[in-house]
Amino acid sequence: MPTDAAHPQSTDELFHALQENHRRPYGRTRTVTAEELVDAAERFDEPVPLIHALLELQEAYTYGSDPRKSPVVFARLLTLFDERPDAFDERLRHQLFWRFKWVANALIALPEIPLTSLRQWLGEMRDRYEKAGLGLQPYYGQAYQLAAHVGEDTTLAYELWAARRRTPLSDCEACEIRERALHRADAGDDERALEIWAPVLAGKESCQEEPARSVSYALLPLVRTGRADRARELHLAGYRACRRSAGMAGEVGRHLEFCALTGNEGRGVELLAENRNLFDEVDSPLDLLHFLTGVEVLLSRVEGLGHGELPVAGYAGRAWTVASLRAEVRERGDGLAARFDTRNGTTLHSDHRRERLDRAPLLDALELTLRSRGLDDLAEGASRTDAATGSGTAAAPTVPRTTEALPESVPELILRARELDELGHPDARACWARLRTLVAAPGYTHPDDPAVGPYVRLCADLLSDEANRAAERDEFAVAVELQEEAAGLYDDAGAPGDAALARACALLAAAEIPAGTPSEGGSEGGSEGGEGKAMADALTEAHASLVRLHEETPGLAPYVEGRLLRLRASALGLRLQASGDPEHVAPVLAEVERLEAFALRHSIDGQVSGAKLLRAGTYALSRDLPAAVTEADALHERLTEHGPAWHLPRVLGLRGRLRLGLRDAPAAYADLTEGLRLAAAWPADAVDTGRLHGDLAEACMHLGRPDEALTQLTRAAEAELRAEKRTDAFCAYSNAAQLCLDLGRIEDCIALLDSLLTEPDVVAGEVDDRLVAQLRLVRARALHAGDDLKAATAEFVTLAAESAGWEDDPGSHAMIAAETAMLLAESGEFERAGEAVGRALAAHALAPRYEQLSNCLRELARLQAQQEGPGGLDGALAHLATAGRIADEARAAGFEPVGRPLDSALAYEHGRVNAYVGQYGDALAALEKALALVGEPGPETGSAGEWAECVRLAGLVEGVYLERPAAALTRLDAAVDRLAALGHTDEREQLASLAAQLRDEA
Template structure:
């Protein structure tokens, strides 16, 4: 706290600000400082309010040892000066007797006799204050349930009593009743009891999050897997990183362990690592650690005990090591509680959780399902042997096989090179003295060329170019000029693809670079006689590829013929020398060229001929890519059904080959697009996430995150809000994202989508906090003020929804300033009108002046748009503005001004026609005008004339749905006459 409050007004303002903070150390420390500040004032009321805030911070910040101490001070103040406690403060004081009882139960060092004594104190105080005793019996039951004795009688004494104003909220009591039935082994009755909470009809500070965590396993045991999945996603978000809900987090970890989602469990454990050190409640810690142990035990049983795990700070943990540590600590905690309580309840409950067998082999919890193998460290192990043959018996055989496969362009060649790379890097490597193998320098050149190829696949063109040049030098040293020429040509092509810096026209620069690269390749080809046929075919393929990339870059018709000429050279040469892979490569290039030139039918004809050849002569690994291209062409021809069939088959065939060799990630991405065209968004979502995960495994992280971003947006569009949030939480927790290594704009897009999903999920507080942070960061995007304008505008609206119109005004000013540099007419107009509506709706006449300022700003934006010739994609900015003037004035009771504005809006809209959207907007404007005129201004006759005419007009145009509200309003006005 920068400076201590000097007046009581400042103190109360600071208390309100602290109340908006999330529970945790920052809020607690501030609350402690505010208590110190409150003690300077002569009157006791400020201190009482500060102590109440401090106790709340301790209670929900998982510091039960401190909560009773603060309450003791409050109770002393009440005993000394009861008149200072008004009805509200008195209610809060007696309510918090329950908080203290809860806190004492969490501390095994507090004797059981002291817990019972506190309950006696609570009963005596309630009786003296003439308060009902149901809350006391509720606490007595919870103590019995904690100890594990006499629960049936305690439950009946509590549950049979009538609730009072000081009873726990309905949601919390429902949870306690459900847990009683759950403990008795009646899953169905427990779930029936829980239903109002699980359905969101009853809620509070801790509910439904607490109930959800307990209900997950009963839902699985009764076959309600979809409901369990849905509640896991929503419930986990409610407790993540919250120390006061450590037990709930533990139960979500247990749920993951028992549903085949061990990898997600480890991910959630990492996200909540701070709980190992931040949870001060021994009881909460016991529940958390037991859930952690259930997870770690399962991972270890599956043979992954050496996986890294997030544990106590200060050292690196494996699953096995952390499990041993957790087991010791949790056993000790359970024993301490049992010793205090004189029972074995906590040890027994803990053992029951640890002895549970998995309930499902696999339940897909998120859009990013991963196995334990996927979360293993990315240390390069020995590559698997190629699938074309058994593992070679000798090093010369392995080298020969790698070169043969590479010559064929076989997808298994990279696996051979990877195995060789590991062998050569070993300190005891001894190169074979075999003329057929050649010198070590040649093998090193081969490995560099393979490494360069992999870098090029990841669009790391500068790296690839350097590696190819280094390989070329080694090939020269080995006396292999043909291989050196091919490496030089590969370097030329890679260099041409390096993005130009500071080029005025990037397209022109890249086209020039590719033209130069092609010319250099031709010279290189001419100057290198005696090329082996497969090397010469590759060189011809690169010449054609360079010109094909130039055509792709420019789209110029004049660049089509040169590509086809080079393709013809390649095809003739490959056919003459029977280089099978390059024959199909030439045909694929020809079809691609037709596609780039816009001649899709010719491209399809060429692809069909190629497919026939591939099925007859191979190579089989060319089939997935070729079918994928035909699928993309069918999409271009708007035949989504045929595209879906081709792409589905390509994905099926791709499963037979390494994913990166057949570009399976792209195939899944294209299939997702076909699914969207066919109206199959859920299927599209599966293929998008599969595409992204394949890119991620291949190391193409930027591409992967872009695809995942699209998947997140699609899931949000589909209303799968929790799926969207869970996916984005998982992505944003990736180490390179957390470390700031990924493109900051891409990360911002992920966060923006998450903030929108939080808003859609009614988590206004979290959504607003994220938007505020994004608005602050995007303010520094000098190269993209338009995006900042959009983010700041959305932030302003969320602040307005929260009633923080001062901060909303500041955000709107930021949006307007950025809009002046890079206009976003429609977004800004929508934002300003919505802010005006919110302020008018929430504040009525008191908010009219400020609301009209927002509308005046929107008017200036509309004027600018009109002057710029901008046409809105949605509603007309002018008619929408006039309508909002009408609505805002109506909220404020300025009905004549409201009616005049609505008349203007109707004039701007004009009579409706066949278009439904226009008819809907016009009808709503008529309806509001009818309400203002007929009800608020008490002039039903002209209102009815307006409404009847509108109904006739809409009915004649068959807009019956739009006419219905107008007919209902007219009927109401006639009834009131």
């Protein structure tokens, strides 16, 4: 499989290509490219380029889980060393002897390699080390690992290794800690193992594979010793470091096992799907054995919980259920364990495998992520997918929960459904759902009962109910089609009033198609631009049509006429929301008065409530929030006395939003909490609980309770998912992820977004691409905050390339490209950073982002000066010059930044850049300018902080680098007194500390 890499025409090009390949993640592309570069190196007929190419290829094989090929490459390197030892400088010689251990590990992982060959290789390693005058601790380390793998008495082998002094060729400290800890863990001493592991698990000792490998082993010991919260933290970070990596398949298997034994089977199934590539890409039999055993632990647990038919990801080429994949994995895992045991002459691997499979769950439930999904959720999602794609056998529709038992007989059920529907009672939906199932069943016979009416009328009822559900999901075109079909059937059934109502619903739904469905009541702003006007015009026409339909349909039953009046008022309310036009307020209130008078006259409590709700919403839209609250108070009082009780959560939600608008967060919190409490008494689809949770999250933020807000946001998203409002759900999850990031809960943020981004409809491109891009952007920022600069940069580069095509939104591209430039600069890739900032500036010219571009350019300048010193000064100053032009543009445009003023920030950065490169006079002059621009500090914290930082850096430059401590102390002492007088304690202490340091050194 040739790659697109250019064929190097010189050794310089070869070394450049090797460096480029070394940056790639381990996997098929890196391995194939390394193979090609070895072929290219052979053509130059020089030993050194070939040595480098072979080293790169062996690394690709080793960490790409291809142990069969790694020893072959090493044999070529060893031959080259024997023939041309002069071609190996000290670094290459070190690499060669280091990799004896890689070959030993590769041979252990291959059950077809006889045990005698493994021992012979260790003998070769010992002989080579002794001949080269190297210490034997690395050899004894490999001897111990072979003993542990075979299952021999490891005590002596362990002592011969662990008691020896480390050498430059010893495994890194982190890897040796792992082996020592595993020795204790295998002996059943979890506490001692965790004590040994502590430096690695805390990140104090690390390497390319650590702490990821140690974390996977430490998870169960942590739970067994009562440290479940620590296990949770390490699982999130550790899993991310090994997911989808063929070279760490065993670690993935242990994370799956951890999920299975802590009540997180649903997450385990999701992670299995994310790692489906490992079934076919792992070439190491030992890694595959460990992976398959972890998979089987998970599948056994899921099947034991009664979900054996749940679809799961497995080997390519066929569909798998939990039960069928478990049987396949068991056969393969048993076979691999038997092959190792046959080679080794022990039963160790079969025994270890059986021990893992026999473990009982350690915890009933440990909440691992913010998006905890149970097996029932996954089964329901699989059924929805089957129904949507027409694949498999979809489960029967779930009948919604009801407050009362449904009638058993069909006639009673039909009459009860219609009665509840007239009242607007939430239980009507469960009746229609049950009837829909009965009617669809083979052999259904419609009751011959005059009270029930003909079959065609029941079909119309079901269509109308389905249309209402579609409208709730904003599927207005579907709703129109279904309502019109229902109207025709009502005509056939001799029910003109119901036909008129269906046509009225179709009229309103059709008017909402251009811009979607605005929410009922409580929104405080209308849509702007042509889209809002188009919807307002459509609603004006719809209202006129509704009035004509109402007037031209005689003999309407009161409940039908009440609904028509409600639709008329709703059309005008939606028009007001779309237009924001104050002239549209009075017509809404007039229709509301008409609806309320009719409802009171006919004692239709539901429509009285609806009228008052519309009035409150109209006051809110017209910015009269106190009047809206007064109306909501009156409605709450009436509902408490007269009902209907299921309207109470909605009214409390509206009043809570209004109180948020009035900045009364405690009262809003009380209303929204009570609304959710009351909503729990009714079927889930009776109340928009997602909205209630989302509003409660906002109230929590105003009250300074961000952790509670995070909980409410995730509950809002879950409620929206249950209501099949996936876009709203993803938006709520996006807000939750951003809040996680703001709170410093980095791994929670990444785990949540990883779960969302692997959703089938996201992967299939069925979710709005800008929303998905927003999720990925937050994830990239979280990766950066979590110090995973490489992964964050890769994601930003990809997003920048994609957003370049957003012709309708160049501002977002400017922002993404600017952030990409900063990450590239942080990695030292200043040429690529310059290209990215160039693209950001081009987009900025179309949609200005003054503050973001200024921040970006100043950061690029700082990083280039800091990392390259005097050699980077010209590039840094060029970035600052561009930032200066942007500041001029912003000033001319009257732009006011949210953060620091652009001019003073720019002057400060000139000071810092010049200080980095040793131009201390220029640095001090720039800082003096910055101080003049900032001005004397006042009581505001922000300006005082900026001023104090300028003083601090000026004092440092003047007192230390320009060696003028007296002048610096005069500056610092005056600033300390000034800040003390203003009460800025933190800023004062920083400057006082520097002043004390200067006095001590004087």
